[in-house]
Amino acid sequence: MQKSLFLALAGVTGIAVTATAWAQNAPGGNAANGKMLFEHVGCYQCHGFAGQGGAAGPKLVPALEFEPFALQLRMPRQLMPPYSPQALSDQQVADIHAFVKSLPGPVNRANVPLLQ
Amino acid sequence: MSGSDKQPRIERRQFLKGAAAAGPALAAASLVSPQAAQAAQTPAGAAAPATMAVREQHPPGTGQPLAPGYVVGGDHMTDCLRALDIEYVASCPGSTFRGFQESIINYGGNKKPEFLTALHEDSSVHFAMGYAKITGKPMAAMIHGVVGVQHASMAIYNAFGDQVPVYIIAGNLLSEWGRRPGAEAAHSSTDQAQMVRDYIKWDEQPTTLRDFSNAAARCYEAAVSGAPGPVMLTADADMQEEAIHEDHKADLRLPKIGRRIPASADSGTVQELATMLCNAENPVLSLDRYGNNDKSIPLMVELAEALQAPVIDTRGRMNFPNRHPLNVSDIGGPYLRNADVVLAVEPRDLFGMVMALDDEDVRTPRPRIGQNTKVVRLGISHTSQKPNYGGSQRYAPADLDIQADAQGTMPALIEAVKRMAKPNFAARGERIANQTKNLLERAKAEAAYGWDASPISTARLCAEIWDQIKNEEYTVPTETNFLSSWPQRLWVMDKYYNFLGRSGGWGVGYNSAAAIGAALANKPHGRVTVALAGDGDFMMAPGVIWTAAHHQIPILFVIHNNRGYHQETMHLQRMANRRNRAVTTADIGTTIKDPNMDFAMMAKSMGVYSEGPVSNPVDLRPAIQRALAVVKRGEPAVLDIVAQPR
Ligand SMILES: Cc1ncc(C[n+]2csc(CCOP(=O)(O)OP(=O)(O)O)c2C)c(N)n1
């Protein structure tokens, strides 16, 4: 989608407003519910169950801060499909964020001969 | 039919007319003495018949054997395949070629060509694709009249799109005279190649045995010449079953194929191209359907090194060593954008090489090259394209279009470039090498994410396999993009047979079947074939592993089991999100679970060693080890790996 058109749309649907509002008060998230949602709403499809990334999407670990994370969901930078507030409430986004934050980082390569 | 004019053939109708007039006695007599039959309907003293339609000679139920002194059309057809050096005939049997099949087995001794039992016509053609990508030679796929063609059509489309020579032989019952009602009638056609003519290079339907060898040769030539591709030779059942007197068999010529020298560019053009490349500040080599044999890669390395230019391997074939310092395939974007000259080598689709189109709701082509980039196309891979199907994408012009075989042109081009090489090339090469030297390290760092995850990460899966085959000669005959291209990122790939490119028509079902054909071709070389097939791909034709078991074709067959048609799950997700509807339903109709498939059990049911489902990454290593031991014994082994989607 062309960026200008997208921004216009975002304005109409109030997405941009929501994103700004978040900047002030990020809701606390429930990681267990976030895990369920991560799989249920398709994040795993492109980012992997472990947020490790792959051909269809970048790795999510280490997690972005909440604001850019939420902004990416509402107004993806590029090819990621958008998740509107209708599809995913602010609280649900916060839950997913909490889950992504809880994901382990990379394995310590020093202990993995195949990765040395 | 006899090649001799002094030995007139009894035309089938004429013979029947005579037989009907003379009654059953004549039919019986003709078995013992074809001359008697001839005598009954031709003037006294006429010569012996050269051929007879066997069907009339032996009406069903009479059980009379072929008269002594006669051979059959199928024998001649078998000789033709042998003359064309066709080693295998992959086939799901059908009565429209029973006369040919029986000849291959009993007359030819089932050696060169040898029958490969396939469980679907689509598999036969895909086997032939995998085989041809290793050997450069066509394998025959013998398919039943009409219905076999229909089944085979997608694989034929793949072969056409991928420019792989496949020699398709279709049975038929051209004459309605002797066709029985029911299946025989339904499996006959006046022009069955019409179904696939948009995506085959040539087809023939000879109507006499005399014409068969020419038709067979012409098809072969079309399959392997220029941009290769599939061809279809229709072998009429009556001709297969037609009797020929032994005295006349020698009159039927055999096809002869001479040496082929591909067209290379003339010296002036080579000089012009070399000048462009050497005068360019930032030349880029972009390779598609180039690497087809053991000379391809060494030549391209020589050219790239002479120029010290970056190389993008689009992976339409194995084109360039993945660890070469000039290989920028995974970081090619900036190189293309800054290029002043792009040499597009054997591109099937030039548009896709120089333009991108993202999956957005308003789609605007995005140039991948700069405004002033000059594009030179060197190759013939676009020349077999036909209208109607979209394989060639949008039209994209080249500034200079050199319609010559790229590999054939390579020696002269290398020499010309070397003559004009400039001292500053070395610095360019160093800059590139600086950018590529960390790629492996970066890949390993990324592979560390999700390393211990279950389902198993595709990086872990590929790293574990590599660790156990890294000292082998090997082939990955399957596409790797659904595995996030980890083999290209983690392994060493530098032989043309290390990787075989893509399906050509994006028709799912290619990978699993083509892998078996490649493994067959690898068998005499002792190479390990490692198929990495999607669960969806595998389920399009799971019977292919039975063929591997039956024919003792060694292959490590790894199923990348993400329990679904994952590519489509993502598409559905995109649609739902875009439409701002439920985002939780993308699994409906796109996943293969509930119940889960048990691929190991499926493999066992076909006599194939198997393990799985393996979902704990620590179980991978021993499972691969055991499976490889089976493969080393010369047998197939299946591993069902429950893995991350990409
Ligand atoms: C004959 C055919 N049918 C359907 C498709 C659409 N399609 C493209 S990729 C894909 C999924 C294939 O499943 P699998 O091999 O398991 O790969 P995955 O995407 O799950 O990794 C499908 C169905 C196709 N390309 N060809």
Ligand SMILES: [Mg+2]
């Ligand atoms: Mg799958």
